[in-house]
Amino acid sequence: MQVSAFLATSLDGFIARPNGDLDWLERANGLLPEGEDCGYARFFASVDCLVMGRKTFEKVLSFAQWPYAQKPVVVLSRAGIEIPQHLRDTVSCSSDSPKQLCAGFAASGMKRIYLDGGQTIRTFLAAGLLNDITITRIPVLIHRGIPLFDTTLEASGSTASDVWFEMVESRFWPFGFTQEVWKTKQR
Numbered sequence: 001m002q003v004s005a006f007l008a009t010s011l012d013g014f015i016a017r018p019n020g021d022l023d024w025l026e027r028a029n030g031l032l033p034e035g036e037d038c039g040y041a042r043f044f045a046s047v048d049c050l051v052m053g054r055k056t057f058e059k060v061l062s063f064a065q066w067p068y069a070q071k072p073v074v075v076l077s078r079a080g081i082e083i084p085q086h087l088r089d090t091v092s093c094s095s096d097s098p099k100q101l102c103a104g105f106a107a108s109g110m111k112r113i114y115l116d117g118g119q120t121i122r123t124f125l126a127a128g129l130l131n132d133i134t135i136t137r138i139p140v141l142i143h144r145g146i147p148l149f150d151t152t153l154e155a156s157g158s159t160a161s162d163v164w165f166e167m168v169e170s171r172f173w174p175f176g177f178t179q180e181v182w183k184t185k186q187r
């Protein structure tokens with residue numbers, strides 16, 4: 001089973017402003033030519049299930065439309081979440097470890113999982129359970145925000161061991177976005 005992430009970051013490595021705002025990303029998406037989605041639809045079609053952090057779930061709930069159709073979504077939260085009535089068929093909540101989650105997905109025949117949310121991705125990385133990550137870099141510095149990777153000196157020891165990657169794809173577009181697909185290497 002493959003665990004994959006697909007995100008956009010600012011040039012300085014943030015996935016959202018400190019309050020979770022994605023206005024810079026929405027503005028950037030306005031630069032895309034008609035029909036261009038930087039590979040998102042193809043990626044989305046290749047996954048069986050999404051696993052996202054509670055904070056990403058709350059952000060997505062604020063969108064005008066639920067973007068994941070009937071695909072199953074597991075929201076990670078230790079405290080639990082309120083699932084709106086119209087999403088109860090597809091959304092569930094879990095506080096299982098990455099290892100337990102992956103064992104369950106594999107047992108139910110799932111082949112590819114879409115992981116979303118910075119903290120959530122770091123948890124899977126620390127457990128050695130992220131296989132690949134697609135990062136679309138938006139040409140803007142937003143200076144402060146929620147990081148994809150925690151690079152502060154205070155970062156917890158959980159990700160202390162080095163994680164090596166190999167780049168398997170790299171693209172750039174005339175509207176200024178670049179995209180890299182990275183696979184984690186066995187430790």
Ligand SMILES: NC(=O)c1ccc[n+]([C@@H]2O[C@H](COP(=O)([O-])OP(=O)(O)OC[C@H]3O[C@@H](n4cnc5c(N)ncnc54)[C@H](OP(=O)(O)O)[C@@H]3O)[C@@H](O)[C@H]2O)c1
Nearest residue numbers: 007008016020053054055056059076077078117118119120
């Ligand atoms: N730019 C992009 O492409 C992109 C993509 C995704 C998200 N985002 C943005 O990123 C922000 C959210 O990212 P984030 O890093 O702050 O948080 P996140 O990963 O979405 O959510 C963190 C929360 O998930 C739960 N969680 C994470 N790992 C867990 C585990 N192993 N077991 C149980 N619960 C776990 C915890 O919830 P509890 O506190 O409830 O226990 C934790 O507080 C949002 O603003 C979102 O819009 C941007």
